[in-house]
Amino acid sequence: MQDSQIILGIDPGTLVMGYGLICVNKSNVSLIEMGVLHLSKHKDHAERLQLIFKKMESLIVLHKPVAVAIEAPFFGKNVQSMLKLGRAQGVAIAAAMMHDLHAVEYAPRKIKQSITGRGNATKEQVLKMLQHTLNIVEDVRFLDATDAVAVALCHHYQHRTALIKKETTPKSKPKSSNSWASFIAENPGRIK
Numbered sequence: 001m002q003d004s005q006i007i008l009g010i011d012p013g014t015l016v017m018g019y020g021l022i023c024v025n026k027s028n029v030s031l032i033e034m035g036v037l038h039l040s041k042h043k044d045h046a047e048r049l050q051l052i053f054k055k056m057e058s059l060i061v062l063h064k065p066v067a068v069a070i071e072a073p074f075f076g077k078n079v080q081s082m083l084k085l086g087r088a089q090g091v092a093i094a095a096a097m098m099h100d101l102h103a104v105e106y107a108p109r110k111i112k113q114s115i116t117g118r119g120n121a122t123k124e125q126v127l128k129m130l131q132h133t134l135n136i137v138e139d140v141r142f143l144d145a146t147d148a149v150a151v152a153l154c155h156h157y158q159h160r161t162a163l164i165k166k167e168t169t170p171k172s173k174p175k176s177s178n179s180w181a182s183f184i185a186e187n188p189g190r191i192k
Contacts, residue, residue, distance in 0.1 A: 006032065008065040008096075009152025010056075011144045012073070012088040014048050015040045017055065018144030021063050022134070022152045029156060031134045032063065034145040045084065049091045056095030068096040069155035071147065072105040106154050111147075114154040126150050 004025040011018035020034035037055045039048040059065075070092055073085045089105075096103040109119040116129050123143045130136055130146055133153070 005067070006063050006065040007152040007155050008059055008063065008068045009148040009150065009155065010068065010070045010092050011147040011151060012052075012070060012085060012092050013039070013144060014045065014084045014088045016142065016144045017052055017088065017092075018142065018146070018148035019055070019059060020145060020149030020152050021059070021065065022149065022156065024156050029134065029153065031136060031149065034149050036142045036144050045087075049087055052088055052091045053095050056092050057098070060095065060099045060101065065101065067155055067159070068092075068101050068103040069151045070103050070105050071111060071151045072107050074108050104155055106151055106158075111150050111154045114157045115150050123147065 004023050007022050007024065009020045009022070016039065017037040018034070019037070021032040023030050023032050037051065039051060042048050042051065060068075070089060073082060073089060093103040106114075112121040112126060113119040115121070115126050115133075118125070121129075123146070127143065127146045130149055130153070134149070136146075136149075
């Protein structure tokens with residue numbers, strides 16, 4: 001296993017797509033790049049989806065992430081907006097799959113909980129925690145970019161927690177059949 005791993009986080013959108021890349025090296029996490037892809041000037045929805053795919057491709061080829069984390073859409077009242085957002089998310093997932101990367105989805109509440117400890121935190125609170133955690137000092141004008149960084153960091157936290165649980169969970173004995181022969185074989189000192 002390599003020492004450092006790059007995680008690409010995506011905040012999908014059809015008007016603005018946020019992206020963020022973090023590098024995890026053992027216990028150190030640092031920001032590589034974050035930004036937004038502006039799509040609102042393109043009126044054709046299919047063209048927007050193509051631009052999302054191309055941006056994903058370029059980020060994956062340039063940075064070679066080991067994982068892609070995507071914010072799952074939350075349920076809104078506007079069905080058309082939800083459909084468009086779902087398409088944008090699907091295109092991002094397809095781009096990851098084209099490079100044999102598994103894209104993992106995280107609900108907005110899960111992301112906020114991972115970053116701030118509160119599932120109902122505001123975008124500004126998430127930004128403040130990211131600035132503290134990753135030493136972000138640059139002027140952040142688009143919260144879509146920091147949302148994407150939060151998704152990547154959430155993935156790191158979830159993956160790290162899963163590894164810790166796996167390492168600390170005692171291995172259980174394999175279940176055997178309920179026969180007397182297996183009982184005697186597994187418990188020789190109990191039979192006299």
